[in-house]
Amino acid sequence: MTIRAIAASVMASLLLTAPAAYAQEKKGTAAVPEMSGLWLVQDPGSGSWTDWFDNVPKPKLQPDIIADNQRMAASEAAGNVVNRAPRTAACPVGNLPMMMASSPPINIVASRDEVLMGSESNRGRFIYTDGRPHRDVKAPSYVPTGFGDSIGHWEGDTLVVDTIGFTPRVCDSRRPVMLVPGGGRAKDTTHLVERYRLVGPDELSVTFTWEDSTVFLAPHTYSYTYKRLPEGIPIENNEEPAVAQPDRQYTTTKAEK
């Protein structure tokens, strides 16, 4: 064998093993797109939080939900305190639709069996991707939260997340219900499907589809785009504790609006 033949053989070996090695590494760590990182939702220029939150295709709502929306809007317009419910141990944590639409970046850590999703560096969602089923969200032992119970699986390059088990009421938002962009609700009967897909190296598309026959007349679908912040630094909610400002998070008055 000449030295040229040896060189050709080594080169061919290198070319063949390099992609295989890459695939093996991906298999050992994450045989799926790497979505970990800090992601900032892209507001197309709505002007205000409320406008942005509702800047989605309008869902077809049940008449009693429309009536309830109108009642809450009238109450707010009159300057009433919207929600004085004291925060107790029974108050659920979290608000998924608000978290996914909020200006603090979403911080994703995608491991093989579980995806952590935090906001403002605080804790948030846990999405199990280890193949487990949903917990029995009707069991007395289940504690409903505003994040619900989420499981995910990969369909090609798309992470599909299925969530049930939302709380029917919330304590510490401006309204006693968990609003869905466009005017709907998330509650104990609601089912959410999200589809996460990288549409560029630093661009993540998430499509939300809400289903609940007690709220929506048809599934309610909209999409957000998030941009990756490669050098972003997680921040922390550094508000003073409520013991120093006892009324701060429980009331909304006309003066504050």
Next chain:
Amino acid sequence: MALRGFLALVVLAWSTSALAQGEAAARPDLSGYWELRFDSFNVPRAPLTTAAQGALEMRRAKDQEAIRGCVNVGMPAVMDDRGVLDIRQSPAVIGMVARSPSSTRYIYTDGRKHPDAEELEGTTNGHSIGRWQGDTLVVDTVGFNERGITAIPGGGYRTSRAHLTESYKLAASGDQLMVTFTWADPTVFRTPHSYTFRYYKVGAMPEPRVLNCIQNDADRARFLTERPAPARF
């Protein structure tokens, strides 16, 4: 001669590639649910400065107020949580979630540096970057603030000047995780203070994942602040 040089380069590239593959394959996955048990602690007494000795009672009261206020507990209490610690590892970042009120802790392993000090707003967990040295993850953390529970095992407390170095290494075929913490802060410690925790892997995370902390619970506040009455027999 040119062909031999080319061949040498090819062989060098191949061996470098193989080495990189080996390193990636050898990188342990720390993901899992981890708990501390009664025999998990090797914590010597910290070598405190005189100033730190004098500040301990004030710091203890401040920590108690943070507990009462449901402030994020922060480091090192996050790693010393009474509940199970959830560690999740991706190629570029590791996330750690405790059950007690706390921010998720992020350790960046993508080769980034700490931000410049003027860009870094202090947090209870600080800013952490990590690098693998063989099978050991070495984590460097700066950028703390002084909120939350600041007490450090063995004595002392976290300040904004603290510098924490940690090493993470799996043991017992992956069923245990050994973590050595070393705190350096000339305002608190005369020499760096090191201690080690041994975590045990558990199969599941207890529900609820997040404990609900109620700041305005009067009974809870009384329990935390009133001096316990002596037991009578």
